[in-house]
Amino acid sequence: MSAAALLRRLLLAIPTLFGVAVVVFVLLRVVPGDPIAMMVPGEATPEDVARLRASYGLDKSIVVQFGLYLGQLARGDFGVSISLKQEVLGLVLGRLPATLELAGVAITLALVCGFALALAAIFWRGSWIESAVDALNSVALAIPEFLWAMLLILAFAVLLPLFPISGRIDPMRATEFTTQFYLLESLARGEFALARELLGHLALPAASLALPLTAVIARVLKASLQEVMVQDYILLARVKGFSDLRILTREALPNALLPTITLTGVHFIFLVGGTVLVELIFAYPGIGNMLYGAASNRDLPLIQGVTLVFALLFILLNIAIELTYSLANPRLRR
């Protein structure tokens, strides 16, 4: 992708984000649920309701509210959360690193396992190992993330207590972090015991997210490899006496990567979206967990803020996928 194309993609993000802002704003005002009605207790009076509605600007028309909201956004102000009573942008940026670390570990896990499974299935094609890989893929795909989360908790946190059930860090650990990227920071500081503990907390939520994606990667890569393995140049490599492992990893794999990259990118976006439920189940303090709380409380500014950040994240991920694709495909480099 050329620099001009990249710039064009980045500029296109602006109208996309505006569209997202409009849709989310209107949808939140159309769907049932009044944040003030959710907030007031039994003994509150109509005057209490009216006063609170005015204090959050909800007494104005939707058009006026939207105008004010756009004005705020233009100034980089995402508003103040109704339930958390803090700046939305600060809240979202504070939680985003936790989700990014979770998604990062999940995608790494999915890539490693997906590649390993696909390569194993092709290397031992026709054997029971290939059948086992196919069966594993089917099971991994058939079960959604939240159910995987429950099953993994039961298996590896309760029956076999290998991993912690909830949270991002041991509540008894007194560690001060400079950034919100706990895992990266602990690795950068060389605190490997802490990094191991953080990975332990990440293991089950990341595995829950990674399992369906692992199956997708394994299936697509296996199908691509099957196509590549019957090409003439592979036959030539065999004639030259290359080992099966070399043919598979050095000759076939690079050419089978392109569809996998595309599909992995698309599914990675779904994976980030899937963090909402998984974070909730594992009490993992990421942006998805916060979105659930915001939705429960009808915290309109926070829902809008989280959605916009998610949208921006998806746009950036799409661009990153295209960049990776062009790097992997020599024909697109020019």
Next chain:
Amino acid sequence: MSNDDRSNDQSSRSASRRGFLRAAAAATALGAPALHSLLRPGTAWAQAGETLTIAYNVSPPSWDPNTGPSSVSPGLSSIFRSIYDPYIVQREDLSLAPGVCDQFAWNADKSAITLRVRKGVTWHDGRALTPADVAWNLNRLSTLPAPLQSIFASIKNVKVAGDNVSFDVTPWRANMLERLTFLGCYLLPPHYYEKVGKEGFEKAPMGSGPYMIDQFERGSFLRLKAYKGYWCGAPAFDTVVFKFATDAATRIAEIERGSSDLALDMPWEEFDRLRTRPGLAGVAHPTTDIAMIFLHNVGVMADPNVRKAAAHAIDKKLIVDRIQRGYAKPIDTLLAPQYKGYDASIAVAYDPKLAAELLAKSGFSRDKPVEFTIQTTRGYKPKDYETVQAIVEMWRRVGIKANIEVYEIAKHFELRTQHKLAPAAFYNWGNATADPESSLGSAMFSKSPHTSWKGGETDAALSALFIEKDEAKRMAGYKALNRTIAENAYILPLFQFYQPVVYKTSITFKPHLAGFILPQSIGRAGR
């Protein structure tokens, strides 16, 4: 490729496969214990003994307990009461007890309240909590933009005289003393709050309660350290961890594994399973939440025969036994047995024959049923949808055809505030002040944004009761009104909810009627 080559290739692949499987098996055999030993420290805190870990279902949105959603969430009281002191303590049975204010009383004509501030109470920074601090808090409470401002705006003319703080209650609020025990009524340190400001307080809150905040990971956990200078003595546990597990399955896993010492709110099936496990105990105790059906007196609900038939057709005991597994108490009035003004003699019998006769008087029967909509949430409260399904079936047998409309709780609140609920709507009502004004008053007074019934009779009675200062007359009035409501079926009370709590047998737990889990009340068994 020769046959030998193929054979070698096959043999090499077979060997590789065997090698792969061997390696995988060896890695699993060696890796699992290694992983186990590496990651085991993650569970070590539960065995430390000095730490109490609670798998809790609500996380505080903000640390100012007196404003915003934090000020009206009963579930947060467990946490807030650990960090902040209320003016007056509410015992487990909801009766009032001396707290920071060791004496509290209305004056003779019940126009003002006087609180005596206990000596020796200190904030978490060691500074004395003074009557002036209490006065600052009362003044703040009366003017703070908060969901309950109209109630606390009655606090006027706050004065300090020695150890006493007095204030007028204008307009009169019968339950003002009870209100000073919890929601929106926690004491904040004025010197600290004014120094650090609203944002600073959010980052580092301070109170005078038995615990101080040690670390807070929003949405994940809260770690508290015991405040050694607490006026009521140090609590049994030096460290308390609230793990915020919104999902019931996570709380169940926490207690089952032993990484939490106590967990609450779980399906009754799981409660029954867990409480019999070795090392665990369970208690299901009544709370101040009741299940009921709001009736909206429009259309067919304006017909008393229809309402009364709907009331007599519901077998509450069956619902409690079969759907709530016996963990609830059938009730016939808006007041639960533990509330002030409860009258055990008010009863609405389950009598399907009478229900059919009442419907017949209005021209309805099983062949020509009366039809209306009943709204309910699904999963907001335990077995809410199943309960409504059972009721609809009971109604069908006598000649009522109710169509179930499932909605989100947010929709319920919105419709209720706008007085637009369906003719029947399932909901739960909480009243942790135990005063009938907070339950019957708010649920039945038509000017309240929370009522569905609009009745001149109930409005007139409540208007008089809201200003009645003679406690005996007030209670008699509420009992009479309660009877009228039950006899005319203005609302259909169903049952009082129980709260399931499972805990390790190594700790002691005393249930609180308001459903609070107070770490300062939890001790070690056998000590």
